[in-house]
Every structure is written in structure tokens, then in C-alpha cells.
Amino acid sequence: xxxxxxxxxxxxxxxxxxxxxxxxxxxxxxxxxxxxxxxxxxxxxxxxxxxxxxxxxxxxxxxxxxxxxxxxxxxxxxxxxxxxxxxxxxxxxxxxxxxxxxxxxxxxxxxxxxxxxxxxxxxxxxxxxxxxxxxxxxxxxxxxxxxxxxxxxxxxxxxxxxxxxxxxxxxxxxxxxxxxxxxxxxxxxxxxxxxxxxxxxxxxxxxxxxxxxxxxxxxxxxxxxxxxxxxxxxxxxxxxxxxxxxxxxxxxxxxxxxxxxxxxxx
Numbered sequence: 193x194x195x196x197x198x199x200x201x202x203x204x205x206x207x208x209x210x211x212x213x214x215x216x217x218x219x220x221x222x223x224x225x226x227x228x229x230x231x232x233x234x235x236x237x238x239x240x241x242x243x244x245x246x247x248x249x250x251x252x253x254x255x256x257x258x259x260x261x262x263x264x265x266x267x268x269x270x271x272x273x274x275x276x277x278x279x280x281x282x283x284x285x286x287x288x289x290x291x292x293x294x295x296x297x298x299x300x301x302x303x304x305x306x307x308x309x310x311x312x313x314x315x316x317x318x319x320x321x322x323x324x325x326x327x328x329x330x331x332x333x334x335x336x337x338x339x340x341x342x343x344x345x346x347x348x349x350x351x352x353x354x355x356x357x358x359x360x361x362x363x364x365x366x367x368x369x370x371x372x373x374x375x376x377x378x379x380x381x382x383x384x385x386x387x388x389x390x391x392x393x394x395x396x397x398x399x400x401x402x403x404x405x406x407x408x409x410x411x412x413x414x415x416x417x418x419x420x421x422x423x424x425x426x427x428x429x430x431x432x433x434x435x436x437x438x439x440x441x442x443x444x445x446x447x448x449x450x451x452x453x454x455x456x457x458x
Contacts, residue, residue, distance in 0.1 A: 206265070207232035207406055208297075208375060213252055213262035215245075222248045224430040226262070230375075235407045237421035239414065241452065245430040246410040247302075250377045253408065254297040255290055266297065267374070295323045298373030302380045304360040306352050306367070312339060313348045316367045324371060338370035339363070342396055358389035365396060376400065378409040414456050418442065426452065 208230040215223040222245045230236055238246045251257035253264055255271060264271045271293070306315050313335045320331035339345055342362040352360055361381060368376060378397060382390040394416050401407055401420050411417050417424055418438040426434045426441065426449045434441065434449045444450050 206230065207234075207267065208253070208408075209263075209265040210249075210253070211263045211265065213249070213259045213264065215248055215252055215257060215260050222430050223252065223259070226430075226432060228425065228432065228435075230406060230408060232406055233404045234422045235401045235409065235420055236423050236425060237417035238408065238410045238425045238427060239412070239417055239452075240427035240433075244427040246427055247379050249427070250299065250379050250408065250410055253375075253377060254294045254299060256294070256299070266293070291323055295319065295371045296373055297375045297377060298368035298371060299377040299379065300361070300364050300368055300381050302383045304352075304357070304364050304384070306360050306363050308352050311349050311351055312344060312355070312363045312366075315352075315363055316370050319367060319371050334370050335366075338366040341369060342366045356389065357385045358392050361385065361389075361393050362396065365393075365400075369400075375406045375408070378407065378411070380410055380412065382411070382413060414453075428452070 206229040210226050210228045213223055213226040214221065224245075226245075226249060228236075238249065240246055248257055252259045255264070258273045260273065262272075307318070310318065313332065316335035316338050317328070317331040320326045320334055321328065324331075326334065336345070336348065339348055342365050344359060344362050344366065347355060347359060347363075352363070355363065361384075365381075381397065382393050385393065390413070394413060397407075397409065398416075398420050409417070409421070418441075421438060423435060424438055424441040425432055426444070426446075428448055434444055434446045436444075441449065441453075444453065
């Protein structure tokens with residue numbers, strides 16, 4: 193196939209797979225041959241030092257950043273980047289496919305990314321009308337439900353400037369949830385919050401994990417990662433160093449994992 197992006201059936205038994213994914217920015221290789229399988233309903237936490245490629249990995253999963261090599265397999269369809277003079281992310285032929293992919297794989301960023309000129313409700317409704325093609329009435333009802341789900345029913349018509357950091361992050365979570373994604377990605381969702389607001393967001397993510405939603409979570413909150421995740425991935429220098437259950441990672445095999453956890457947990 194000569195297109196820049198392909199979606200070919202694979203018959204995979206895994207819900208989400210990364211196969212030998214690499215990504216560079218200039219001469220700096222951020223991801224180096226990442227392979228990871230995620231089962232439906234599984235919560236995977238990704239930990240590691242700053243600069244290890246964790247956030248870039250999340251962005252490659254839903255092609256916010258396009259992998260240079262390798263493939264992302266989601267629900268039996270393979271997404272690849274083909275080397276071409278045309279930047280496929282700017283290619284209008286694929287915008288509809290990519291938009292659908294990103295709505296099925298929702299993402300919550302570090303810095304909220306809510307639109308300041310829109311109310312909480314309008315922030316949530318935007319994707320529903322543009323991506324899911326709902327009427328305004330349908331989108332409003334869905335926004336009411338999503339904001340209620342994260343405890344913000346009383347902030348429906350509030351603008352972000354009137355909301356705390358934790359409330360803005362809840363709006364971002366509600367916006368993603370309203371699209372009814374099949375996978376949720378959380379990229380350091382508490383890193384921009386004041387310490388007293390962190391526990392509320394972590395509790396919301398923990399609640400979502402309890403519903404059986406498939407989740408991949410990048411976090412520096414070690415205790416939270418060990419409590420909520422089915423498996424933990426330790427990354428360093430763009431590679432997966434070690435992966436296992438929380439119990440296995442608490443007793444790591446690799447020296448680099450041991451050194452990281454010793455510095456973080458002690």
C-alpha cells in the first residue's frame with residue numbers, strides 16, 4: 193500500500209499493541225523499538241525518569257505524534273507511518289480516520305488543554321458535535337452526564353478562569369469521557385496541579401479504572417501506580433527496561449529499575 197497510513201486487518205487477540213515503535217526528534221531518538229501489548233480492560237502504568245520517552249509513547253499511540261517506524265495495532269487494525277515527502281498528519285485524506293482514532297483513544301494531558309473562551313459545557317460539547325456529529329441538544333445532554341460523572345454539575349456554565357486547576361482537569365477528563373472512548377491515555381494528569389488537588393484527580397482515575405476501562409497512565413505518583421495498575425512498565429532512555437505486575441516491579445530484576453525505585457520510594 194502506498195498511502196502514508198494504513199488500517200489493515202491483523203486478527204490480533206490484543207486490544208492495543210505497539211510493535212517496534214521508534215520516534216526521533218532531529219538527531220535525538222526518543223523511542224527506540226518499543227513493543228507493548230495491552231489487553232482490553234487492563235490498566236497499564238508507565239513510570240521512569242523524566243526524558244525517558246513516556247509522554248511521546250502516549251502520543252504515538254493515537255498518532256498525535258507519528259511513529260517514525262513500527263506499528264500501532266488497535267482493535268485488529270494496523271496503523272503505520274510510511275516515509276514520504278508528504279506529512280501524513282497534514283494530509284486531509286487521513287484527517288477523518290485520525291480524528292476517529294483519537295476519539296476512540298481519548299487522552300488527558302498535563303496542562304488541561306481546555307479552551308478558555310468556552311464554558312465547561314461547551315468544552316465538552318465541542319467534540320460531540322464535531323466528531324460524533326450530535327445535535328446541540330444531544331451534546332448538551334451528554335455534557336451534563338459527563339460533567340456530573342466527574343462531580344462538576346454545578347460548573348456547567350462556568351468559564352475556565354473561574355475554575356481551579358483540579359476542576360479544569362476534571363473538565364478535560366469529562367471531555368474525553370463524553371466521546372465514549374475505548375481506551376483512555378493519561379499523561380501526567382496531576383503534574384500541573386497544586387499538591388492538595390492531586391488526590392482528587394487520582395481518585396477520579398482510580399474510579400474509572402474500577403469501571404473496567406482500558407487505560408495507559410504515565411505517572412510519577414508511584415504509590416498510585418502500584419495500587420491501580422495491573423502491570424507497570426519501567427522506561428529509560430527510550431526503551432522498556434522492565435515490565436511486570438506491581439508485585440514483580442516492587443522486586444525488580446533489572447539493576448536500572450532497582451536504582452530508580454530505590455531513589456523514588458526511599
